Amino acid sequence: MSGLVVRSLSVGLEGTSTVTIQWTAPSPGSDQVNRYEVHWTPTLSNGTSNYNAAKSTLVKLTGFTSGQRYTFYVKSIEDGSRSSQQEVQTSPEAITINAGLNVVCDGGITCADSNSECIQAATGGTNICRCKSTYFDSNGYATNGGMCVLMSKLAVTNVILVKEGTDMVNISWTLPAEYTNQVNRYEVYWIPAKSDGSTSYNAELNTAVQLAGFTPGQTYTFSVRSVESGSRDQEQSYSTSTPATIMKPTTPSGFRETDVDGPVIILSWTLPSGISTSYDVRTTPTLNPTTTSTESIAYTSGVLDGQRYNITITTVSGSERSDPLEAKFRTVSKTPNPPTSIFCKAPTDQTITLGWTAPSLSRGDIQHYVVISITTGAMFTTTSSLADFTVGGLQPETIYTFSVATVNDAVTYTNRSIYSSQIGCTTKAASE
Structure with missing residues (x-):
């Protein structure tokens, strides 16, 4: 019967619960083998301890316990020579199933996930497989069977910042596309600190916040952090930042x-x-x-x-x-300039109407004008800032010489200008 022992038995691992077992059929004599049976100890959680491989020389078996050490051997069954079957088995082959996340990994047991590591449990004592820094457990630390995923998968997207007034911002964001149940909370951060020294706000699991107390005119950079606390002793976070924004300054x-x-x-x-x-x-x-x-x-x-x-x-x-x-x-009103371009218009035998151009520098609000007759010495005060005045009570066919001064609303300075250049005007002949 020893000639029916299989050769080159090998046991390989896949993940945290699957083994691949392969061997080479005996030669010669493989035709005399009725079937092969794979056996292991200890038994699985469902109570099984063997598998009928029929005539196969390669089997893949699942249901093994992560981190458990098993011993495997293969039996060759022959039942054609005697009234009862005969069997022969290989030497045992021992292997430890790779440890999944949150599984004990003491004694050189390998952590199955390449992004995990064997470190001391949070409570001390034995070592367990936990995700490396910058990775998180997709199932959360308390549930076995997860895998280590990059923290960037927890990044929020579509961060929108809207300023309100001079010291308030409204910030909203979109949840991560997956694994949102692994986010413990969202935190909004800003740089530099506010006047009260604060640099962050716990948004819990909300996706929009309104924050006040920022300095008007200050440039801030905001970020939204997804905080994960279920994979390692210390919390981890991943930030999504906004472009620098300047708060609206206050009105003088x-x-x-x-x-x-x-x-x-x-x-x-x-x-x-x-x-x-x-x-x-x-x-x-x-x-x-x-x-x-x-x-x-x-x-x-x-x-x-x-x-x-x-x-x-x-x-x-x-x-x-x-x-x-x-x-x-x-500004303060000061002594005005005199009017310019004095002219005569519409003379009659007893009246002469004078017109002029208001000074280009009135240096205040013009109140009225003073018209002086150089010929008679009479002075006339206009009643408005209009640039014309009619002088009455004159003699026919007589030349009269006039000059005009500007009067404005100056108080601390003389409010009347010097007189303008003179102009001579002639009344018409008396009508018969």
Whole structure:
């Protein structure tokens, strides 16, 4: 019977519960073998301890316990020579089943998953197979049968950041495509820290949060971390970041004007909170410069006396701009210039109407004009800022010489200009 013993018995492993057993049929004598039986100890959890391989010389068997050491041998069964069957078996071949995740791996047992390692259990004592750093257990640490998967599989996607006001953000994201049940929580992080020192927020398992208290005008980088705590002693996380974003800066306040009497006009304001890189300052009529890096701006030329200016001041921080501060200011009215281009029109035998062009630099609001007759010494005050006046009570066919002065709303300065150049006008002949 020894001639029927199979040769070259080998046992191989597949995963954490499967073995492949192969042998070479006896030669000569293989025709006399009725069947081959594979036997092992200890028995499987279902109570089996052997398998009828018929005439096969290669079998794949499953159901073995991860991390368990088994002894295998193959029997050759012959039942054609005697009234009862005869058998002969190989020498035993021992092998330890590779350990799956969360399975004891003491005594040189190999961890089946190439991305796992044999390390001490969280509670100390025996070593077990656990996923290496940057990998997580697809079934969670408490459930056997998982595999080690890269942490990047837990990354959230479609992170959307929407700013609200000057210190608030709304952040939302899409869950990982798979293994979401292995995420313990999501955390939102930002750099730099807020004024209270915080750098993160626990979003639990929510996929949208609203956060406040950020510094206006500050540049932040946000990220959403998927935190996994079921595979190793320490938690692991994987981050998905947003591009750097600048918070909307605050609107300036506390506008004030200084030295509106000139010759240098200074405007200033305050920034209630936050950060600025510059300010955009626009005036109507236009004054230059239009930008400044401080909370004040000086105008040394082009400023008109007695001029009303509308102004907008906008805080700039990088590419972000605040809502504008809108204000008004007025420079001090000063002595006006006289009118120009005096002319006579529509003379009669007793009246002469004078017209003129308002001064290009009124240096304030024109209130009225004073017309003087050089010929008679009489003075006339107009009742408005209109640029004409009719002088009455004159003699026919008489030449009268006139001059005109501008009067504005100056208070601290003389409000009447010098007189304009003179002009002579002749009344018509009396009508019969």
